[in-house]
Amino acid sequence: MSFTAEEAVAGNRRALEALRKLVAYPFLYAHESRLLGLKKHLCREAAKLAYHRMLNISEGDKVLKLHMEDWESARSMVGPSIIRGVTKEISTVSWDDIGGLKDLKKELQKAVEWPIKHAAAFSRLGIPPVRGVLLHGPPGCSKTTLAKAAAHASQASFFSLRTGPVGNSSGNATVGERLLSTLLTEMDGLELATGIIILGATNRPNAIDAALLRPGRFDKVLYVPPPDVHGRYVILRIHTRKMKLGEDVDLWEIAGVYRVVHWY
Known part of the structure; x- marks a missing residue:
């Protein structure tokens, strides 16, 4: 079952006021579209929680009503938008x-x-x-x-x-x-x-x-500097530790030969 922001808060002024407080992250106001997206996400999650609670009550009292606990739970589920996608x-x-x-x-x-x-x-x-x-x-x-x-x-x-x-x-x-x-x-x-x-x-x-x-x-x-000769040797050892090298392979020589080559 899906819900829209309008359906979730229709006719519920207290819920709207609570929503304003819940989304009071100052840094979000730099971008209005992001704030709007967070509001809709909060409404959707709160409405889902209210709907699941409604399913567990008696048949005659099945009215979708949002409580403060729904908003608090939704807030913990949504989280700060600054870390989404991180x-x-x-x-x-x-x-x-x-x-x-x-x-x-x-x-x-x-x-x-x-x-x-x-x-x-x-x-x-x-x-x-x-x-x-x-x-x-x-x-x-x-x-x-x-x-x-x-x-x-x-x-x-x-x-x-x-x-x-x-x-x-x-x-x-x-x-x-x-x-x-x-x-x-x-x-x-x-x-x-x-x-x-x-x-x-x-x-x-x-x-x-x-x-x-x-x-x-x-x-x-x-x-963080480029590796010196010893650093290049250790790097070669790390990346070849699971390889079977020939007896003629001298990692020290390779590290020294490429001392003037950019390793980045």
């Missing part, structure tokens, strides 16, 4: 899957893994955790893989969001400004949250808005 992963990438970058891995462990795994100790000692880490460097140097490895080591869920498709979806010059404003608002809203760290990755650090680098946002900025 990929959630349980990362299986470990630090051992990344060749080289020993010092950088240590910095990420201290910034990401330790505050999550030892949250009680950080709180007891009054050490504020890093809110955000920005990784920058040439393309193909394991920036995203490092972020996934940090999530895996912390036993945390990894939500991946790419802004490229968002920025290219409209020719409106204000889209980028709205996106930045929303991102800044959401990052500031995490100030009191625990167990949440934002990891950003870019190969154009000079294009990053200065507002993103203020305290409480991307507190730590780390450069």
Whole structure:
């Protein structure tokens, strides 16, 4: 059975007022169509819940009526629109899957893994955790893989969001400004949250808005360099560990020969 927003709230002024309160996410008002979509989604879910409840009551009292509990339940089912379409992963990438970058891995462990795994100790000692880490460097140097490895080591869920498709979806010059404003608002809203760290990755650090680098946002900025000779050797070992190599294959020689070749 399907419901429209109009059918769900027809003649119910209290429900309409409750809906206005339930969808009071300030960041949504930047785009009216998104707010309208959220309202319809909430109405549809609330109406479904009311309908299923109606089926369980006596024959004579079967009237579709929305209660506050329906709106509250629908809200928990719909969730914030900002994370719809965001990929959630349980990362299986470990630090051992990344060749080289020993010092950088240590910095990420201290910034990401330790505050999550030892949250009680950080709180007891009054050490504020890093809110955000920005990784920058040439393309193909394991920036995203490092972020996934940090999530895996912390036993945390990894939500991946790419802004490229968002920025290219409209020719409106204000889209980028709205996106930045929303991102800044959401990052500031995490100030009191625990167990949440934002990891950003870019190969154009000079294009990053200065507002993103203020305290409480991307507190730590780390450069991810191309691999050196030892790093290239470890990378070759990782990618050939399940292969049977000939006796004449010298991975050290290969890593040295390609020292002037871009690995990205």
